[in-house]
Amino acid sequence: MKYSKATNYALHTMLYFVIAPVGKTIGVQPLAEMLGVSPTYLSKILTKLVKAGIVESTPGVSGGYTLLGQKEDVSFLRVIHAIEGTASLFSCDLEHVSTGCLIQGTMADAERAMERHLQEKKLVDLMKHLDQEKLAAFTNAFR
Amino acid sequence: MKYSKATNYALHTMLYFVIAPVGKTIGVQPLAEMLGVSPTYLSKILTKLVKAGIVESTPGVSGGYTLLGQKEDVSFLRVIHAIEGTASLFSCDLEHVSTGCLIQGTMADAERAMERHLQEKKLVDLMKHLDQEKLAAFTNAFR
């Protein structure tokens, strides 16, 4: 039970789109270079983000990916759901005596508590409390 | 990213110990029969619960497993941690530009929110709001 690497890559990738100037299009290769990841694998992750409607892909020589919608709308949960899927973390296939599974309810409650956190937190929020120096170092890397 | 079947088995097994009379010792085989699981695999799960200090194992001919401590102390979180481990759900091994990983903090926050739920909720609580009929059907299965 761990979040996949793909989720980590996706979140960091989205971090770029949130920092980058609006409408900026960027290809897979520079992104992969920044993260130190294989470009082909990152491409798969990005297609998931495309299918989720978070980013947009434009083919062609100077193509790449662009943020779709407002920066402020990119929550952690949207990105995570795009990669991990929206299925419940806990599912019980044991046929309990007569009553349904007693466990499932509270597990679902706990999961919802986490999701609420992840939904309210937007990626943009991470930038707000960042001092100028670090912010500069950050944006410089994304050039 | 899903909870493993082992966690499900463990939770249902602990459900038994909470319902059973205090001090009752039970072997793997009846437990496995009730859940419809392979006894050998369930044994592996039970050893994890033993190492976590949740149940006690007594070898020998009329041996088996016994709840260790009070019923009221068995929280969801203890059982889950015993099986899944206590490692964080999200870990970032990407060396971010200069600042540490910005993502990790909020992921940890969200995880803690879920864990708080799971810690406060005890297995005994599930029995409280169960009507007599269902409760009887339940305890009868655990004979």
Add this chain to the structure above:
DNA sequence: GTAGGGATACTCGGATAATGGGTGTCCGAGTTGACAAGG
């Protein structure tokens, strides 16, 4: 100068391996209790 066509460079995305953890099984070692035989 302008329009059109083709080559090129770059992208996306599906198909295809390798790796790792969860799942499940098998078997031998160790331990306890019961039973029976012998003193």
Add this chain to the structure above:
DNA sequence: CCTTGTCAACTCGGACACCCATTATCCGAGTATCCCTAC
């Protein structure tokens, strides 16, 4: 009646297969840009 030895039941732990999702790679298809040629 007591002691002792044997046997059976049960747990514990390691070693071993299997399956499936994650991770990673390769290659084909498609598209926009650019340039070059023809009008």
